[in-house]
Amino acid sequence: MTKVTLTVNGRSMSGQAEGRTLLSSFLREELGLTGTHVGCDTSQCGACVVHMDGQAVKSCTVLAQDVDGASVTTIEGMANADGSLGTIQQAFQDHHGLQCGFCTPGMVMASAALLAENPKPTEAEVRHYLEGNICRCTGYHNIVKAVMAASGQDAGGAVAAE
Amino acid sequence: MPKDGGIGASTKRREDVRFLTGNGRYTDDINLRGQAHAYFLRSQVAHGKINGIDTAAAEAMDGVIRVFTAKDFEGVGGMPCGWQITDKHGQPMQEPKHPILAEGKVRHVGDPVAVVIAETLEQARDAAEAIELDIEDLPAVVDMKAALAEGAPKVHDDLTSNLCYDWGFVEENKAAVEDAFAKAAHVTTLELVNQRLVANPMEPRVAVGDYDPWNDNSTLYTTSQNPHVIRLLMGAFVLGIPEHKLRVVAPDVGGGFGTKIFHYAEEAFCTFAARQLKRPVKWTSSRSEAFISDAHGRDHVTKIQLALDDANNFTAIRTETYANMGAYLSTFAPSVPTWLHGTLMAGNYRTPLIYVNVKAVFTNTVPVDAYRGAGRPEATFQLERVIDKAARELGVDPVELRRQNFIKADQFPYATPVAVEYDTGNYDATMDKMLEISDYAGFAARAEESKKRGKLRGFGIAHYIEACGIAPSNLVGQLGARAGLYESATVRVNATGSISIYTGSHSHGQGHETTFAQVVAEMIGIDAGQVEINHGDTANTPMGMGTYGSRSLAVGGSALVKATNKVINKAKKIAAHLLEASEADIELADGKFTVAGTDKSVDWAGVTLAAYVPHNYPLESMEPGLEETAFYDPSNFTYPSGAYGCEVEVDPETGEVEILAFTAADDFGNVVNPMIVEGQVHGGIAQGIGQALLERCVYDEDGQLVSGSYMDYAMPRADDLPNYTVDHSCVTPCTHNPLGVKGCGEAGAIGSPPAVINAVIDALQRGGHSHVTHIDMPASPSRVWAAMNAQ
Numbered sequence: 001m002t003k004v005t006l007t008v009n010g011r012s013m014s015g016q017a018e019g020r021t022l023l024s025s026f027l028r029e030e031l032g033l034t035g036t037h038v039g040c041d042t043s044q045c046g047a048c049v050v051h052m053d054g055q056a057v058k059s060c061t062v063l064a065q066d067v068d069g070a071s072v073t074t075i076e077g078m079a080n081a082d083g084s085l086g087t088i089q090q091a092f093q094d095h096h097g098l099q100c101g102f103c104t105p106g107m108v109m110a111s112a113a114l115l116a117e118n119p120k121p122t123e124a125e126v127r128h129y130l131e132g133n134i135c136r137c138t139g140y141h142n143i144v145k146a147v148m149a150a151s152g153q154d155a156g157g158a159v160a161a162e
Numbered sequence: 163m164p165k166d167g168g169i170g171a172s173t174k175r176r177e178d179v180r181f182l183t184g185n186g187r188y189t190d191d192i193n194l195r196g197q198a199h200a201y202f203l204r205s206q207v208a209h210g211k212i213n214g215i216d217t218a219a220a221e222a223m224d225g226v227i228r229v230f231t232a233k234d235f236e237g238v239g240g241m242p243c244g245w246q247i248t249d250k251h252g253q254p255m256q257e258p259k260h261p262i263l264a265e266g267k268v269r270h271v272g273d274p275v276a277v278v279i280a281e282t283l284e285q286a287r288d289a290a291e292a293i294e295l296d297i298e299d300l301p302a303v304v305d306m307k308a309a310l311a312e313g314a315p316k317v318h319d320d321l322t323s324n325l326c327y328d329w330g331f332v333e334e335n336k337a338a339v340e341d342a343f344a345k346a347a348h349v350t351t352l353e354l355v356n357q358r359l360v361a362n363p364m365e366p367r368v369a370v371g372d373y374d375p376w377n378d379n380s381t382l383y384t385t386s387q388n389p390h391v392i393r394l395l396m397g398a399f400v401l402g403i404p405e406h407k408l409r410v411v412a413p414d415v416g417g418g419f420g421t422k423i424f425h426y427a428e429e430a431f432c433t434f435a436a437r438q439l440k441r442p443v444k445w446t447s448s449r450s451e452a453f454i455s456d457a458h459g460r461d462h463v464t465k466i467q468l469a470l471d472d473a474n475n476f477t478a479i480r481t482e483t484y485a486n487m488g489a490y491l492s493t494f495a496p497s498v499p500t501w502l503h504g505t506l507m508a509g510n511y512r513t514p515l516i517y518v519n520v521k522a523v524f525t526n527t528v529p530v531d532a533y534r535g536a537g538r539p540e541a542t543f544q545l546e547r548v549i550d551k552a553a554r555e556l557g558v559d560p561v562e563l564r565r566q567n568f569i570k571a572d573q574f575p576y577a578t579p580v581a582v583e584y585d586t587g588n589y590d591a592t593m594d595k596m597l598e599i600s601d602y603a604g605f606a607a608r609a610e611e612s613k614k615r616g617k618l619r620g621f622g623i624a625h626y627i628e629a630c631g632i633a634p635s636n637l638v639g640q641l642g643a644r645a646g647l648y649e650s651a652t653v654r655v656n657a658t659g660s661i662s663i664y665t666g667s668h669s670h671g672q673g674h675e676t677t678f679a680q681v682v683a684e685m686i687g688i689d690a691g692q693v694e695i696n697h698g699d700t701a702n703t704p705m706g707m708g709t710y711g712s713r714s715l716a717v718g719g720s721a722l723v724k725a726t727n728k729v730i731n732k733a734k735k736i737a738a739h740l741l742e743a744s745e746a747d748i749e750l751a752d753g754k755f756t757v758a759g760t761d762k763s764v765d766w767a768g769v770t771l772a773a774y775v776p777h778n779y780p781l782e783s784m785e786p787g788l789e790e791t792a793f794y795d796p797s798n799f800t801y802p803s804g805a806y807g808c809e810v811e812v813d814p815e816t817g818e819v820e821i822l823a824f825t826a827a828d829d830f831g832n833v834v835n836p837m838i839v840e841g842q843v844h845g846g847i848a849q850g851i852g853q854a855l856l857e858r859c860v861y862d863e864d865g866q867l868v869s870g871s872y873m874d875y876a877m878p879r880a881d882d883l884p885n886y887t888v889d890h891s892c893v894t895p896c897t898h899n900p901l902g903v904k905g906c907g908e909a910g911a912i913g914s915p916p917a918v919i920n921a922v923i924d925a926l927q928r929g930g931h932s933h934v935t936h937i938d939m940p941a942s943p944s945r946v947w948a949a950m951n952a953q
Contacts, residue, residue: 002215029193035184036184037364037365037416038189038190038366039416040449041450041871044873044877045449047364072185075184076183076185078182079183081439081856085182089182092178093178093179093182096837096838099315099417099523099671099672099673099841099842100365100414100415100416101180101186101416102416103381104181105184113825124881126880127880127881128881129877130880131879131880133882134877135843136362136364136417137364137845138844139878139883140880141891143880144880149787159173160174161167161171161174162163
């Protein structure tokens, strides 16, 4: 076991990790940040996407010991300072971009990385970028609408009432 | 004008806020003080005799608390099956024992053999590698027809064969059906495979068992769609724990699609082990483990025949299906190919004579049970494919052949020859709507344009019927169900007027916390924010059967309406007392009780406060308090229906199919939250397109699962799928439940596979490949290309 210290959502946090401990399980089990989800064991589903030093990564592909000192943003760090939903989160609610919520943290984190890279993506670019995130509930239609809306482009379709 | 609240409003989902901020509470997020971790060692062979299990080395390893094998479960019941089928000779199905851990033999890859409990998951996993298994390979049966051959290896040695049952429905009609075929002017025959699928909710299954020895109370936290069902099955049939000593909690659950209905061995194991060890025991499935331990879906091999007279009227249908049960009977497995499939074979049509034969077969594969639609997609796929094939053979328009044989709007209620009575529907209306929205009239021009680009364009149509809201308990009891199928709700009105609802339905993505609150808020005329929905915990919800088969609103919502009406009736009595008026004169509107024809009124909170602070209250004739429970047992199924249209382009060079447009026109009866209904349809269509074009669970001939991870099993991704155009403006309300609702959860998965395959065949036929009359799912590029190029 080795001590690993990360800056998570702006706060310094430490825990113990074995050589084989994945960042995803370190966040969940050691740091108690259970918003990051694990939906597969082959790095296919993307439920565990976080931002590490500004890059979107599947946290199940990262060994915790290897990233001692890194700065990590998880879904718990995506709301506005006053606790209200951030732009992407709000768009997901407005456009019904989630159902069971399990893939949602990874979807939001991947979408944030896309919009940081490409602030006005086309719908095809959104679909292509999110290829690494599997959702079994929504059929993606409303996720794509949500990301388009979050980018300030007309998403088309209905928007939820309050 | 869209409503901004109550029934019919696209109210934003309140549950989203916790999910979007990482504050959902899923089962794997639960960690109890002192918890130990379980790791299941599973069979790597499909069929084998267990000669020995040496756990000594594993038990000596760091952190290991105990290793369990089958011998630790003497006197413990096996996993129960909840539905008994009677075969065509009147005999009960063959029902093998299903132990928690394999006894004597392993019967599929993934069959659990031993469990290591250790302080950490890593220690448990390491120790499992030190267990020495002496398993002697036996020949496996994978193919269903081979499993039924004379001399085939038996999955269960104590059964007479691998045949679970041979079911005929309606057996009494068989001779008349044969006669109709003999007299038919035309018979269309289609043989097809409805391939095995894996449900794959994104949250893998988890079980956490806890035990309080001082009070002898057990608690199971589990990823379930129906915690009360798990409590009943596990308590009464497996572990012998009475309900008052057993609590089952299904907190936030990350998708179900059927596969989280069933009672699984891991749930019983963790509950049992926690009692043995007197500490919490947690198991979390990996995805690879899910592929070999979650019940699979579909897996039917079918021959269907449609008889028509010389005017193209359907005169009879007969089908013969082999249905894979896998190695053991999962909880509701026997009901899926029978009562959930045979009863739907009339579809939307007036076919007078139908005979359905189903042979259910044991094989050395993972058990198969309900997956989104459960039997109804299998029925719809056969029917809508054979009708399309018949239209081509007869040279008639597939739309017109359907219309000609539709049950017409003025013919409801309509009793089918397969034992169900449809209450309402208007199939011409949904067909018209779909053709309008999809611009079917403009298809020929679009096909011409595709042709210029060297592509083959096709349009596929499917019209489905679904039976939802299972079901009248007395009926399903006669059909072999070992459970009732009512639903429950408790409406607890608090003193200051807010309301706590406790429902037996369970939300794992459906949004009940929002929609159920919309219903109650509308009925009373208060803000939905005053209504809280609680579900998923047997400790506070009344006994209810949970969520599957698109039943939550139709059955659970009806219980909620019933309980709310009881509350309103009592509240009116209290209001009458407070207003010194006759109860008959009290009217409730917008959260206010008024004496009809006067300006005398008392608001909702005034009445609720009086109920709990009964200073001015008719105590001599009425109890204080305002809380009611209702159980609702439906008098019939509900019958949503709809027309689906799929437009594809096939690349003749590669066989690749691209979906250009997908249109759904559904009749769900009344709709509470259109946004959520549309989302349910989107998700169902995505799973149906996944089945049609991508997904296939593959075993090799030795029973090894070839598609055992997301590397090999093709889950639909964002760029595999189109946008969907969905419409639910055709409304024929259900006549036998108070909301007039029908259910929308499975429709998409039922209607879309035949629409997609019909479109692919249409494209190939139009492109001159007239020899291609069928392609089995998934219509992958290689299959499409091979079909086009077969001579």
